[in-house]
Amino acid sequence: MVSNSRIYLDFAATTPVDERVVEAMLPYFRESYGNPSSVHFYGQQAEAALEEARLTVARLLHARAEEIIFTACGTESDNLALRGTAWAQQKKGRRHILISPVEHHAVLHTAHQLADLHEFEVEELPVDQYGRVDADDVAAYIRTDTALVSVIYANNEIGTINPISVIGAVCRERGVPFHSDAVQAAAHLPMNVEDDRVDLLAIGAHKFYGPKGVGVLYTRRDTALVQTMTGGKQENAMRAGTQNVPYIMGLARAFELAQESWQERAQRMIPLRDRLIGTVLEEIPRARLTGHPHDRLPNHASFVFEGVDGNTLLQMLDAAGFACSSGSACKTGSPQPSEVLTAVGFSRPWALGSLRVTLGQETTPDHIEAFLRTLPDMVQRVRGLA
Numbered sequence: 001m002v003s004n005s006r007i008y009l010d011f012a013a014t015t016p017v018d019e020r021v022v023e024a025m026l027p028y029f030r031e032s033y034g035n036p037s038s039v040h041f042y043g044q045q046a047e048a049a050l051e052e053a054r055l056t057v058a059r060l061l062h063a064r065a066e067e068i069i070f071t072a073c074g075t076e077s078d079n080l081a082l083r084g085t086a087w088a089q090q091k092k093g094r095r096h097i098l099i100s101p102v103e104h105h106a107v108l109h110t111a112h113q114l115a116d117l118h119e120f121e122v123e124e125l126p127v128d129q130y131g132r133v134d135a136d137d138v139a140a141y142i143r144t145d146t147a148l149v150s151v152i153y154a155n156n157e158i159g160t161i162n163p164i165s166v167i168g169a170v171c172r173e174r175g176v177p178f179h180s181d182a183v184q185a186a187a188h189l190p191m192n193v194e195d196d197r198v199d200l201l202a203i204g205a206h207k208f209y210g211p212k213g214v215g216v217l218y219t220r221r222d223t224a225l226v227q228t229m230t231g232g233k234q235e236n237a238m239r240a241g242t243q244n245v246p247y248i249m250g251l252a253r254a255f256e257l258a259q260e261s262w263q264e265r266a267q268r269m270i271p272l273r274d275r276l277i278g279t280v281l282e283e284i285p286r287a288r289l290t291g292h293p294h295d296r297l298p299n300h301a302s303f304v305f306e307g308v309d310g311n312t313l314l315q316m317l318d319a320a321g322f323a324c325s326s327g328s329a330c331k332t333g334s335p336q337p338s339e340v341l342t343a344v345g346f347s348r349p350w351a352l353g354s355l356r357v358t359l360g361q362e363t364t365p366d367h368i369e370a371f372l373r374t375l376p377d378m379v380q381r382v383r384g385l386a
Contacts, residue, residue: 006321007367011299011360012156012184013325017250018209024253025211028246036243037234046245053252060259061201061218062192069217069235070248074183074204077217078106080228080239081179081200082150086114088224089147089177097122098141098149101343102131102158104181106202107150108339120147130292131158131344135166139174146176153185153201157340157356158291159300161185168197177223183207183215187258188266188297199223203255205247209361210254214247266298269359272368276301276357279372284379290341290354299359304346305379308353313382320374325356 028049034042036050051065058065071077086097099111101124114120126137133151142149149171154161164180171178179200182191187208193201200223204215219225219238231240280287286306305313310326317324326338337351357371 006323007370008323009357009359009363009367009371010323010325011363012207012297012356012358014206014212015187015209015360016362017206017211018254018257020257021210021250021254025246025250028249032245036245037232049249050243050245053248056252056256057216060191060255062194063218064221066236067219067221069219069238070243070251071215071217071239072213072244073215074181074202074207075104075106075215077202077204077215078104078179078181078183079110080217080225081202081219082107082110082148083114083228084225084238085148085177085179085200085223086118086120087226087228090118090120094145094147095120096143096146098125098138098146099123100125100127100131100133100151100162102127102155102160102340103150103152104156104183107152107179107181111150125151127343129344130295131155131160131340132292132295133162133167135163135170138167139170142170142174142176146174148177148179150179150181153180153182154189154297155291155340156184157338157354158302158344159296160291161189161295161297164198165196171199172197184297186255188262188299190262191259193218193220200225205251205254208254208258211247211250214244214251216251265361269299269363272359272363272365273299273301275365276368276372280375283372284376287379288350290344290346297358299363300356301358302354302356304341304350305353305355305383306350307386308379308382309386310352310354312385313353313355313378316378316382317374320378322371322374325358326354 032045034046036047054065054068058068097111097120111122115122125133127133151162151167153164168178177199180198181202183204186203199220201218206212227238229240288304290302290304337348341351
C-alpha cells in the first residue's frame with residue numbers, strides 16, 4: 001500500500017520549526033543583524049537580544065544567566081561538557097570517567113576518545129533490562145580519582161527516563177561533576193537543574209520545534225571547565241566564535257513553548273503512544289517493547305522484532321508513506337546492532353530488528369490507526385524475505 005499523504009513518525013530525530021519560533025528569529029536575519037561583540041549600536045542591539053535569550057533559557061532551567069553557554073547543537077554541548085570537565089579535572093589528578101553504556105554517541109565516542117588520546121580511564125555503569133542506571137551503582141563505582149559522571153536523562157533510542165535527581169544527589173555528595181545529555185528529555189519533561197543536582201546539562205533546539213544548528217550547555221557555577229573551541233572570549237570565554245543570534249532567539253522561544261506546554265502535550269500523546277504499544281505487542285508475533293514500560297518519554301514507542309531486518313522494514317514503511325527510525329537517527333542504515341539494545345540484553349537476531357516510532361504535536365489518532373493497519377503486514381513481509 002502506498003499512501004497518498006505521508007505521515008511523519010520520527011519526531012525524536014527532528015521536528016519542524018514552529019511558526020512562532022520562525023517569527024522570533026526573522027528580525028535578527030535582516031534588521032537586528034549586528035555582531036554581539038561589536039561596540040556600536042548594531043552590536044549593542046544584537047547583544048541585548050542575546051542576553052534576553054540567555055535570561056529566558058536560564059529561567060526555564062532554574063539556573064543563572066551566567067551558567068548558560070550557547071553552542072551549535074546538543075552534540076557540541078555534550079562534547080564541551082565531557083572534554084572541558086575532563087581536562088579541568090585532569091589537573092587535579094582525576095582521570096576516571098563513568099558513563100552508562102546507553103549514551104548517545106556524542107557522549108560515548110567523546111569519552112572513548114579521551115581514553116584513547118588523553119590517557120583517561122572510561123568505565124561503564126551497569127544498566128537494567130530497560131537501560132536504566134541505579135544510583136546505588138553510581139555510588140559504588142565512584143572513586144577518589146573520578147573526574148566526571150555522565151548519564152543520559154532520557155534515552156533517544158528506547159525512551160527510558162533515568163532517575164537523574166537521585167544520581168545527581170550521589171554525585172553532589174561525593175564531589176564529582178555530573179553531566180546529563182537532556183537533548184531528548186528537554187522536549188517533553190520539565191527541566192530543573194537545581195532539583196536534578198546536575199552540574200552540566202545539554203539540550204538542542206531542533207528536538208523541540210526550534211531550528212537545527214543551535215544548542216545549550218548549562219554549566220553550574222564553580223564547575224571547572226576548560227575551553228575546547230579556542231579563539232575569542234564569547235560565551236564567558238567558554239565557546240569562541242560569533243554567536244548565531246537568530247538561531248539563539250529561536251531556541252529560547254522554542255524552549256519556552258516546550259516547557260510551558262509539556263503537561264498538555266504529554267496528556268495528549270501518552271494515550272496515542274500506549275495505543276500503539278499495546279496493539280503492536282498484541283497483534284505482531286515475536287515482538288518486544290524496548291525501554292521501560294512506564295518511565296519513558298510520553299511520545300516514544302520502540303520495539304524489536306525477531307527475524308526482521310530493521311532497515312528493510314524502514315524502507316518498506318517509507319514506501320507506504322510512514323517515516324520512522326530504527327533507533328538513533330545517527331545509526332540508521334548501520335548493519336551492526338545498536339549498542340543500546342545489546343547493552344540491555346538483546347541478542348543480535350532481535351537487535352537488528354529495531355523500530356522507533358515517535359510522535360509529535362502534529363500526530364493524530366488517525367495517523368496511529370493508519371500505521372497500525374500497515375505495520376503487521378510489513379513485518380510479516382520482511383520476515384518472508386528473510
